Amino acid sequence: MKLLTRNSDTLTGLLFFCLSLVLLFETRRFATAMETIRAIGPQVFPNAIAGTMAVLSLILFIRGLGKPYAPLGNSGALSRKAALIAGLTCCIASSIVLLNLLGLVLWMICFLMAGQYILGERSWRRMVCLALGIAAVMYAIFVIGLSISFPVGMLGF
Amino acid sequence: MPTLLAAFSDVIHPWMTGIIFFGTFVGILVGALPGLSATLGVAILLPVTYYLSPAEGLLLLLGIYTGGIYGGSIAAILLNIPGCPASLMTTLDGYPLSRRGEGGRAIGIATVSSFIGGTVGVLALIFISTLLARAALSFGPAEYALLAFFGLSAIVVVVAKSVLKGFISACIGLMLATVGMDPLVSVERFSYGNFDLLGGINYIPVVIGLFGLCEVFTQALETRQAAAVRQVVRRVFPSGDDLKTILRNSFHPCWIGTLIGALPGAGGSIASIISYNRAMASDTNPERFGTGITEGLVASETANNAAVGGAMVPLLTLGIPGSSVTAVLLGAMLMHNITPGPMLYVNNPHMVYVIFIGMVMANVAMLVLGIAGAKIFPRVVNLPRTALLPVIALLCIIGAYAMSSSYTDVVIMILSGLFGFMLKQLGIPAGPLILGLILGPIAESNFRGAMELSDGSLSIFIRSPLSCGILALTMLLLASPLIRRLIAKPNRPAKAERR
Numbered sequence: 001m002k003l004l005t006r007n008s009d010t011l012t013g014l015l016f017f018c019l020s021l022v023l024l025f026e027t028r029r030f031a032t033a034m035e036t037i038r039a040i041g042p043q044v045f046p047n048a049i050a051g052t053m054a055v056l057s058l059i060l061f062i063r064g065l066g067k068p069y070a071p072l073g074n075s076g077a078l079s080r081k082a083a084l085i086a087g088l089t090c091c092i093a094s095s096i097v098l099l100n101l102l103g104l105v106l107w108m109i110c111f112l113m114a115g116q117y118i119l120g121e122r123s124w125r126r127m128v129c130l131a132l133g134i135a136a137v138m139y140a141i142f143v144i145g146l147s148i149s150f151p152v153g154m155l156g157f
Numbered sequence: 158m159p160t161l162l163a164a165f166s167d168v169i170h171p172w173m174t175g176i177i178f179f180g181t182f183v184g185i186l187v188g189a190l191p192g193l194s195a196t197l198g199v200a201i202l203l204p205v206t207y208y209l210s211p212a213e214g215l216l217l218l219l220g221i222y223t224g225g226i227y228g229g230s231i232a233a234i235l236l237n238i239p240g241c242p243a244s245l246m247t248t249l250d251g252y253p254l255s256r257r258g259e260g261g262r263a264i265g266i267a268t269v270s271s272f273i274g275g276t277v278g279v280l281a282l283i284f285i286s287t288l289l290a291r292a293a294l295s296f297g298p299a300e301y302a303l304l305a306f307f308g309l310s311a312i313v314v315v316v317a318k319s320v321l322k323g324f325i326s327a328c329i330g331l332m333l334a335t336v337g338m339d340p341l342v343s344v345e346r347f348s349y350g351n352f353d354l355l356g357g358i359n360y361i362p363v364v365i366g367l368f369g370l371c372e373v374f375t376q377a378l379e380t381r382q383a384a385a386v387r388q389v390v391r392r393v394f395p396s397g398d399d400l401k402t403i404l405r406n407s408f409h410p411c412w413i414g415t416l417i418g419a420l421p422g423a424g425g426s427i428a429s430i431i432s433y434n435r436a437m438a439s440d441t442n443p444e445r446f447g448t449g450i451t452e453g454l455v456a457s458e459t460a461n462n463a464a465v466g467g468a469m470v471p472l473l474t475l476g477i478p479g480s481s482v483t484a485v486l487l488g489a490m491l492m493h494n495i496t497p498g499p500m501l502y503v504n505n506p507h508m509v510y511v512i513f514i515g516m517v518m519a520n521v522a523m524l525v526l527g528i529a530g531a532k533i534f535p536r537v538v539n540l541p542r543t544a545l546l547p548v549i550a551l552l553c554i555i556g557a558y559a560m561s562s563s564y565t566d567v568v569i570m571i572l573s574g575l576f577g578f579m580l581k582q583l584g585i586p587a588g589p590l591i592l593g594l595i596l597g598p599i600a601e602s603n604f605r606g607a608m609e610l611s612d613g614s615l616s617i618f619i620r621s622p623l624s625c626g627i628l629a630l631t632m633l634l635l636a637s638p639l640i641r642r643l644i645a646k647p648n649r650p651a652k653a654e655r656r
Contacts, residue, residue, distance in 0.1 A: 023332060092370070
């Protein structure tokens with residue numbers, strides 16, 4: 001499923017052309033004095049790649065200009081999809097803090113329940129059962145089976 | 158011979174056999190779920206192998222790869238949705254059989270065909286790779302640098318819908334590979350004083366993000382849930398007549414699959430299309446194809462599984478992966494300090510034999526699990542997305558964290574997932590990016606090594622017949638979309654007239 005249904009070539013070309021210009025500029029920082037010691041210095045390879053990317057992106061951008069634009073679709077549906085992705089991202093990103101705070105087991109249960117809820121599951125019984133079951137299996141595989149150490153959290157497990 | 162026997166006794170050890178069966182089981186499950194691929198399965202379980210021995214880890218991943226390609230046939234037969242791209246042609250005859258109430262028979266035929274294809278593919282891998290590795294021993298830095306470029310070109314030309322976007326993706330991967338300390342002189346590149354980035358970007362969280370988390374985002378937007386399978390799968394093992402048909406029609410798909418699979422960039426999907434078209438063209442009654450006949454199912458399933466063995470040829474002999482899944486496998490090998498290439502056959506023949514025997518075992522596991530689990534796997538394709546996606550996301554986070562107990566890897570994984578999702582929206586494939594990231598250091602060090610040997614002259618890349626050959630192949634590959642278009646143009650008016 002795609003959020004962007006418009007002709008994306010112009011946007012892609014422009015985006016990566018700018019990125020490659022930034023990269024080309026950045027490679028100038030690498031010590032060029034090294035070239036006196038080595039035939040090929042540390043900036044040559046990234047320079048060549050960034051240069052190639054700039055040329056390719058420019059071609060893509062120019063080619064995209066001539067392409068017709070398709071309608072973007074229903075804005076309501078689009079914002080719902082964007083909200084779904086944002087919700088999922090927040091849920092996943094929060095694990096960086098919550099894993100340390102809650103510990104593996106509790107975090108897994110909360111994460112699985114939140115994830116299911118965001119994706120549209122509304123049966124609490126099913127959500128809890130799945131979260132508990134999967135958390136138990138994961139704990140058995142990763143902590144007991146593979147002896148990987150995870151944060152224990154404030155409750156100590 | 159003693160090395161072979163030692164490898165054999167290692168692989169048939171109950172623990173190792175158990176790992177292969179587990180990997181194949183997971184692979185079949187992942188492959189059977191529409192939208193999820195063998196690449197995703199291999200990517201998610203990649204960090205787990207860190208805690209296993211190199212042989213155990215590789216066998217687990219090879220089991221997932223083998224099972225994943227076969228598993229795609231289950232969804233193709235029961236839902237008319239290919240579980241993975243390689244099962245696309247299986248839908249043509251598998252689904253009509255299923256609609257006639259012969260889903261179990263179709264799964265049985267697909268299982269036996271996959272086993273035959275997979276086993277022949279591995280046997281071909283054993284013979285071809287040994288010969289190729291011997292030839293590749295004469296490769297120097299120039300040849301390796303060109304090979305890396307050839308591998309990238311192949312994946313871009315074949316995998317990407319737009320060659321331009323494919324190359325942009327490869328460039329991003331190559332650029333990411335330059336982050337960290339320069340491999341030859343002590344100069345920091347793009348690390349901006351960040352200690353975690355000095356050693357370069359760890360490709361494992363990137364792989365998990367691009368293939369795992371990105372798939373979660375993509376699948377979350379899918380509003381259409383596949384229709385539930387209500388069919389009861391009965392008799393699975395093929396009858397005597399079916400077995401005769403399978404054996405009679407397996408020869409051509411086997412060699413087509415192995416050969417196409419061995420071409421960098423090609424793979425199971427192309428192999429099955431070519432094999433199916435060949436079977437149809439050589440049949441006296443081609444109209445039967447697509448109506449639910451055994452021959453069509455055999456042509457597709459044998460070829461796509463034979464391609465698995467074929468795909469391992471360039472990876473093992475040259476260290477050049479030709480697809481996303483073999484790129485991830487290359488990452489797994491490097492993680493365990495196994496550098497694929499001709500020297501692997503000289504320095505670590507035990508590991509080579511373990512891989513060969515393990516792949517044969519994975520095919521046996523696929524046959525056993527496919528037949529025994531034929532009544533269970535169809536239930537898996539009914540799993541709701543609301544339950545499945547959080548579990549995949551959870552595995553991605555745990556996998557990224559488990560590698561080095563570091564939140565930096567989790568952050569890289571999340572950013573890669575979001576970046577991969579953005580690339581998908583822009584129509585840029587992730588496969589070339591991963592290949593660029595993994596091949597980047599190999600390409601750069603060999604390129605610079607070659608340039609130093611020639612005192613900065615590019616002529617080194619056309620000095621030996623070998624490098625000239627690789628360069629010519631790369632040029633031909635890059636020109637192939639243009640040639641295809643030129644060939645297609647004169648045919649177009651004729652086709653229009655016919656219509």
